[in-house]
Amino acid sequence: MRRFVFLVAIAALGMSGGAVFAASPPRMVSMNVCSDQLLLALADPEQILGLSRFARDGWQSQAGDISRYPVLSGAAEDVLLLKPDLVIASAFDKRSTRELLKAKGLHLAELAVPRNLDEARAQIREVGDMTGHPDRAVAEIARLDAALARARRAAAERHYRVLPLSRRGWVAGSDSFLGSLLGEVGLRSAAGDLGFTFGGFASLEAIVSLRPDFIVVSQAGDYARDDGQAFLVHPALERFYPPERRIVIPERLTECGGVMLADALDALTAELQRVRP
Structure with a gap:
């Protein structure tokens, strides 16, 4: 339904004398890092009028040099000055900003977070349809499916039981995106043994007692930038889960559930090959 509504909006733009997307690819801005990733992968550079304020914080490393693109403040004013044909936003972006942009006549595509x-x-x-480049979307989906097949082969017949673990002992459940991704590969999440479906906080004692084959974390090493990450380098966890019992998938690859998932799956494949006995 959302896609149908958007296509109707495109037709309305053409009939009203606005930008005709079929003849000229739409000029777009992104309001968050997840839509940044999608536009950088699917749109032409000249279509991208601006990226989110976090675009240069290391989230878009797959896109090469992105210094050519303006970085927006997150407020409505600089978006209005750019006069894009379409604003790619999320339901989690600031509601007042989204409503103001709509009130000023801008067209917004408000994307949900994939589950x-x-x-x-x-x-x-x-989004491939929105940018006018559905062929690129097909290629990205094919890249994702190929990476998924590689990860499944790496996990085949291993029957690993894993626990996705992050800051302060947060465990991602099987109903979370990360849990769903691990399940697609063929890894069994131990989160259910803790009573978690979407996720929850687990004590150090509970994690050690659970004894999964591996914990899945977002970074390697024994350095913690803050108290939240200090949980992951606690001596007890380091004793029972040294590097050879930790599968590392950088958070930036899974946070959005979009075009970087192929990279996340390839990272998982490499880790499964690394820890394989």
Whole structure:
């Protein structure tokens, strides 16, 4: 339904004398890092009028040099000055800003956060249509599916039981995106043994007693930048889960559930090969 509404909006723009997307690819801005990733992968550089204020914080390393693109403040004013044909936003972006942009006549595509791989594929396809480059979306989905096949082969017949663990002992459940991704590969999440579906906080004692084959973390090493990360380098966890019992998938690859998922799956494949006995 959302895609249908958007296509109707495109038709309305053409009939009203606005930008005709079929003849000229739409000029777009992004309001968050997840839509940044989608536009950088699917749109032409000249279509991108601006990226989110966090675009240069290391989230878009796959896109090469992005210094050519303006970075927006997150407020409505600089978006209005750019006069884009379309604003790519999320339901989590500031509501007052989104409502103001709509009130000023801008067209917004408000994307949900994918909950599984099927929704991720659908969103890539949807944004490919929005940018006018559905062929690129097809290529990205094919890249994702190929990476998934490689990860499944790496996990085949291993029957690993893993625990996705992050700051302060947060455990991602099987209903979370990360949990869903691990399940697609063929890894069994131990989160259910803690009673978690979407996720929850687990004590150090509970994690050690659970004894999964591996913990899945977002970074390697024994350095903690803050108290939240200090949980992951606690001596007890380091004793029971040294590097060879830790699978590292950088958070920036899974946070959005979009075009970087292929990289996340390839990172997982490399880790499964590294820890394989």
